[in-house]
Each structure stands twice: as C-alpha cells, then as structure tokens.
Amino acid sequence: MQNGSDKQKTASFFDPIQRVIRSFGLPRIIIILFLLSLWVAAAFLSIPFPALLSDTFIRLGMNTVLTLSMLPAILVGTGLFFGLPLGIICGLLGGVMSIELNLKGLTAFFAAIGFSIPLATLVGYGYGLLLNKVKGSEMTVGTYVGFAFVSLMSFGWVTLPFKNPEMAWAIGKGIRVTVSLEGRFSNVLNKLWAFEVYGIRFPTGAIVFLGFLCFLMWLFLRTRTGLSLQECGMNPKFAKASGIDVDRMRIVGTIMSTILGAIGILAYAQGFGFLQLYEAPMYMGFIAAAAILIGGATLKTAKISHVLIGTFLFQGILVVALPVANTVATLGSLAEISRIIVSNGIILYALAQKGGNE
Amino acid sequence: MKEAEKRTKGFAYKARRLLTNNAVSILFVVIGVLGLRVSGLSLPFFFEDIVNRLARNSFMVLSLIIPVMAGLGLNFAIVLGAMAGQAAIIVVTHWKLGGIGGILLSTMLAFPLAVLLGIMTGRLLNRARGKEMITTLILGFFSNGIYQLVFLLLVGSVIPMKNDVLVLSSGVGLRTSIDLTGGLKNGLDDLLRVPFPLCAVLVGVILLLVTVIRLFVKKETHPKSRLIGWGVLGLALLGWGAFHVYTRSMFNFVRVPVSTFLIVLGLCYFITFFTRTKLGQDMRTVGQDRHIAEVAGIDSDRVRIIAMVMSTVLASMGQIIFLQNLGTFSTYGSHEQAGMFAIAALLIGGASVAKATIGQALLGTLLFHTMFIVSPLAGRTLFGDAQLGEFFRAFVAYGIIGLSLALHSWKKQMQAREEARKSE
Numbered sequence: 090m091q092n093g094s095d096k097q098k099t100a101s102f103f104d105p106i107q108r109v110i111r112s113f114g115l116p117r118i119i120i121i122l123f124l125l126s127l128w129v130a131a132a133f134l135s136i137p138f139p140a141l142l143s144d145t146f147i148r149l150g151m152n153t154v155l156t157l158s159m160l161p162a163i164l165v166g167t168g169l170f171f172g173l174p175l176g177i178i179c180g181l182l183g184g185v186m187s188i189e190l191n192l193k194g195l196t197a198f199f200a201a202i203g204f205s206i207p208l209a210t211l212v213g214y215g216y217g218l219l220l221n222k223v224k225g226s227e228m229t230v231g232t233y234v235g236f237a238f239v240s241l242m243s244f245g246w247v248t249l250p251f252k253n254p255e256m257a258w259a260i261g262k263g264i265r266v267t268v269s270l271e272g273r274f275s276n277v278l279n280k281l282w283a284f285e286v287y288g289i290r291f292p293t294g295a296i297v298f299l300g301f302l303c304f305l306m307w308l309f310l311r312t313r314t315g316l317s318l319q320e321c322g323m324n325p326k327f328a329k330a331s332g333i334d335v336d337r338m339r340i341v342g343t344i345m346s347t348i349l350g351a352i353g354i355l356a357y358a359q360g361f362g363f364l365q366l367y368e369a370p371m372y373m374g375f376i377a378a379a380a381i382l383i384g385g386a387t388l389k390t391a392k393i394s395h396v397l398i399g400t401f402l403f404q405g406i407l408v409v410a411l412p413v414a415n416t417v418a419t420l421g422s423l424a425e426i427s428r429i430i431v432s433n434g435i436i437l438y439a440l441a442q443k444g445g446n447e
Numbered sequence: 448m449k450e451a452e453k454r455t456k457g458f459a460y461k462a463r464r465l466l467t468n469n470a471v472s473i474l475f476v477v478i479g480v481l482g483l484r485v486s487g488l489s490l491p492f493f494f495e496d497i498v499n500r501l502a503r504n505s506f507m508v509l510s511l512i513i514p515v516m517a518g519l520g521l522n523f524a525i526v527l528g529a530m531a532g533q534a535a536i537i538v539v540t541h542w543k544l545g546g547i548g549g550i551l552l553s554t555m556l557a558f559p560l561a562v563l564l565g566i567m568t569g570r571l572l573n574r575a576r577g578k579e580m581i582t583t584l585i586l587g588f589f590s591n592g593i594y595q596l597v598f599l600l601l602v603g604s605v606i607p608m609k610n611d612v613l614v615l616s617s618g619v620g621l622r623t624s625i626d627l628t629g630g631l632k633n634g635l636d637d638l639l640r641v642p643f644p645l646c647a648v649l650v651g652v653i654l655l656l657v658t659v660i661r662l663f664v665k666k667e668t669h670p671k672s673r674l675i676g677w678g679v680l681g682l683a684l685l686g687w688g689a690f691h692v693y694t695r696s697m698f699n700f701v702r703v704p705v706s707t708f709l710i711v712l713g714l715c716y717f718i719t720f721f722t723r724t725k726l727g728q729d730m731r732t733v734g735q736d737r738h739i740a741e742v743a744g745i746d747s748d749r750v751r752i753i754a755m756v757m758s759t760v761l762a763s764m765g766q767i768i769f770l771q772n773l774g775t776f777s778t779y780g781s782h783e784q785a786g787m788f789a790i791a792a793l794l795i796g797g798a799s800v801a802k803a804t805i806g807q808a809l810l811g812t813l814l815f816h817t818m819f820i821v822s823p824l825a826g827r828t829l830f831g832d833a834q835l836g837e838f839f840r841a842f843v844a845y846g847i848i849g850l851s852l853a854l855h856s857w858k859k860q861m862q863a864r865e866e867a868r869k870s871e
Binding site: 433 | 589595596841848
C-alpha cells in the first residue's frame, strides 16, 4: 500500500486525507486513539481515574529527562541517541558513589548528579569522537557501543571497590543487581512540595525539576552555540561554509545527550526507588527514542514539545495498559508486550520515512 | 640480489597483509587457545562440545551471507526467520511428531511463513535505504513483541490449542521453555552419527583422493601449493584418525552428527552455485553499486527483496537445525539472540559489512563457540567467578559487532574524503 502511493504520484480522491494523515503522522493518530480507548476501558472497568493520572504524572517525572536526552543528538544530526546506556551508566555510578558516601535525601540526589556530570562529560567526549568517525552509521554503531559498554560495566559492578554493605551481595563480591534507594533519595523529588487535588497526587518537585531542565535546554537552543548546533543538523555543508566547526558541535551535542542521560536515570531512579545495574540500561535507549518519536519528532527534527507530549502519551499508555489488562483477564504481560510493540513500531516507522538518508 | 630483495619484500608485504586483513580472527585464535589452556578442559570433551556446536549453528551463520552480497549489510532480521522456524517447531511438537519426518514437516511449515516475512522485511528495507542495519535490528525487537503477543496471549484465548504439556496451566499462552526430548530432538543429527576419529579418516581419504585426482588425472597445476596443502591436511587427518581408531582413545566417544554436516555442506555448495547464476551476479552488482545496476537494467528493489527472502528462509531452517540439536528451548528467548550471536560469529571469522564468505562463516562459528565454551571456565580459574567469564562473552559479542561496524563506516568515510580530494 505505502509503496504504491510513493512510487506513482497520480492524483486521487484520497490525496487530501492522506496529506492530513501524513502531516500529523498515522502512528500518532493510532497511539492517541489507543490511549483514549484504554481510558474508556478503564472507565468502564471502574479503575480509579485519579490513581491513573497520579501514576502518569509520576512516570512523566521519571522518564522525561531520559527522553530529553534524545533532543541534542537529533538536533546536531547524529540521529536517535542509542548510545544512551553510556550516559545512564555514568548516572548510576554517580548514584552508587553518593550511597557509598552515606548521603541522604536531596543532598544525595544532587550529589549523585554532581558526581555523574564530569563522568558523563568525559564519556560523551570520547563517544562524540567515535561518532565523528562513523558519520552515517551513528545509530547502528551507537547501539552496539552501548551494549558493549553495558556488558563491560558488568565487570565493573562486580570488581569496583565499593564498600557500603547496603549495596553488596550477602555472599560473594560485587554490587547487587538492584540497589534500594529507601532512606537515600527514593522519591525525594516526588515528595517535594507534593499536593493532592481530587485524589490526584501531583509530584511537584519532579515536575519542577524536569521543567527546569527543559527551560535550560530552551535557553541553550537560543544561544549562539545552540543555534550553530542546530545548523549542523539541518545542513552540515552550509554550517561548514558559514564557519561552524561541525565536528566540534557534534561532540558538544553528544556530551549534552550523555549528561542528560545520566541525570535522566537518576530522576528515574528516585521515582522507581531502585538503582538498576548490570544489564538493565541496555534497552532504555529504545524506550526514550520511541517516546520522542511518538511526540512528533523525526530522525532529523525534534522540539522540546515533542519530548513532553511523547513521554506523556507513551507513559500514559503504559500506566493504563497494566490495570486494564489485569482486570480483563490475567494478561499481566500485555503491558510489557504493548511496550515492545509500540516502542519498536514507532522507531521502525521513523526509519522507513523518506528523507533522512545520509 | 635485487631479485631476492624484491621477493623478501613481497613476502613481508604479503605477511603483513595477511596479518592486518585477518587481525580479528587471529586475535580470537589466540584468545581461544589461551582460554582452552586456562580452562583446563580435556581435549576430547572440548571436541565433543565444539563439534556439536558447529553442527548446531553453522547453518544459521551461513544464512547471513546472501544479504551481505546484495549490499544489505548484516541482516539482524534473521531473527524473523528464526521465529518462523520456532513457530513451526511448536506446531509440530503440539502434533507430537518427531524424528526426521517431524523435521521435514516443520521445515515445510516454516517455509511459507519465512517467505512472507522475508518479503515484508525486503519491502521495509527498500523504504529505509541507507539505514538497513539499524532497521533490521529494530525489526527484530518489534517482531519479538508480535511473537510474544501470539504465543503468550493469543494461543489458548483466540487460537484454540489444548495441550497440557505446552500450554500454561491457565490455558492461555505457552510455557516459557519447551522440551523436544522424545520429539524433534536430534531428529536430524541421529540420522547418521560417526565416531570422530573415523570421521577424520573418511574426510582425510576424501581430501587425499580429490587432491590426487586433480593433480594427476586432471593435471591441474594452477594453485599447486594450495592443492598439495589440502593433500597434506588430508594425510594428517587420516593418520590422526587411524591412530585414535586403533588405540580406542576417548575421542571415539565423540560421535559426529554427519547428517547435519552434510546439510551444511549442501548449503555451502548451494551458495557457491548461486553466486554464479544470473541472479547471484545481479545481486553482486546491486551490492556494489546500485546506480550501475539500475543502468544495467536490474530491478534493484526486487533483487534486494529476493535476497531477504532467501536469508529469512535459510534462517528458519537454521533455527530448526539449531533447536533439534539443542533439544530444548526457551519459548520467548531462543530466537532473540540468534541474530546477534550469528552476526558476531560471522564477524569474528573475518567478514565485514560488505564482504562475507563461506570460509569466514565456518571459521567464525568455530572461533566464537570456542570462546563460548572456554570463557566461563576460564573466568572461574582466573577470577574465581564463572559469571565474569559470561560477562566477557557478552562483551566480546557486542564489542566485536560495534567495532566492526565502526571500522567499516570509518573506512567508507576515509574513502569518500580521498575521492573528494582527488576530484578537487
């Protein structure tokens, strides 16, 4: 169907409709309809709506920063940031260090961010150098560099000299697969200034935190560096001609994405209550990529609004799918399966779009 | 004097080229040999494992060659073929069929499904030109979701299926692992098994015969040193095998699934034959330069789809061979890593995104699985933890793919820069 309409450009009755669908994006329509139908189903099954909305807000606070990490990479022209596990691991290292130093509360959270930023800058710089060598295959190379780094760090989690018994296995050496943040920085942002209206809990701190990061990003994109960064993504040849050091800008974009990935996983962990080590970061890049694409981004263009809308829609679906599926039948795995299908489906759709060829 | 100097230079040059071109494979030979020493495995035990693993995985790795030829790069979407094969195995196991008949039936059942999936993959890749590899990678993840949807949710609820052994106690969805014992297990392998030393004798005899015929009957002289090399290898195998048959050593307990190896050999022959056909040549042309292919009147879209269909069908057979050898599989996991492991194996054999040969595929399978066998044991001896060996294994598999993709892309970029400099 799609093939035919692209090849022969004959006018047809359906053209205007197709144009509307194309401009808004068929998958986005499907996803919004899917979310709406899930909400309707939830209403019929009398699943408490305020609880669902509260959960959606909490998930928004957890995931938006991770999604935001896709933005600089897309804008600078390196495509979807499948190297996200690199940033995530830097964030996790920051978190582990903060526990090792026995910090608690907001101090622990911001100390973790403080530790992870220099790490992420370093890793992002190296990764940026690599990406400059592999122009045109950033996403494929990035995916496997990410995977390889995750398995390399599995060595690290076993052998790094962290001493805090909270994180250690009862027997054997190394850090646990999941480290509890209870009494550390679990929910510190969610509880900050939180209030409740009509049974809807609003995690003000987490939302303010992500709003602040989005604002910083918005500000950055209007600076001189930010503008030349976007120029590199839109038209690298023109950017080069107008005196912009494209390779340097690509490194700047990659470092920013890596840092946001590190901050993102800490924001995620504070909402989730655990640091997930070892192989957990492996597939997180695909989820963040799917979220920004659902919001309306493509492989070459993205806005902050895409980050927010996309994360809301995607997480909204995940939040509602689980209780709905559980009520209809004992189909607990439906939520997980729909996550796999939706996230990878939307990435496939973006890849199959015309243009964006290197 | 000058002549001699030239020759030594030539030799040094050749040696250096041999080293740089095969650096990856040589590295893994070293890792394998060292790992084998450290792990302390006895040689017969190692041989038993590696022979089995070669029979298990060679076919799957070979199924990657055709898309590389057509310029589609490494086909991560052989996962789809693997799923088709696995679905067929589930059906055949449900019908309680086994043996070679069951194997044939499952191959036949998987065939139409694999063709369909191959066509769909090919069409998708024609839309995602220049991004083929990342697309096949994501397609693998995506189809895994569909696979789970079908076998975890729809079986028993929408698709009627009553089977206490396969289906979960709730009546919906398949159990997480399926045992093929008493069914398809070793259906192909057990057709013909020969003790390892005897096998060596037979192969040695065949090699010797072929060499003798080519040297003295057909009087081929062209690559004489290579022919003689094969002859020597044959003689060595013959001698080694005869010695072990005579001394009745432990090696005689290693029983080689010759039937499976014959199938693999058949595929090798098919691929060699296929590259010489018109379609095979067209595929090469499309892989080298699509524009030239279009000018020559080749429908590159069609050729690419055919390449994907062939690869997917071969992968479905590959997975059936894989699982009948293994005898048990994880319903929702076995296919997932099939693509990654096969690709890592191919790359370790010295293949690249743009070029892959049968020899590289077989050598790669051998080296990759050697590493697979020895690394947990070596990890335990070296670090006192088998888990670390497994991390190392995963790191190597992912790392080798990342490295090889990066090197290929870098080389292409350097070439483009060189050309740009020349045209200026």
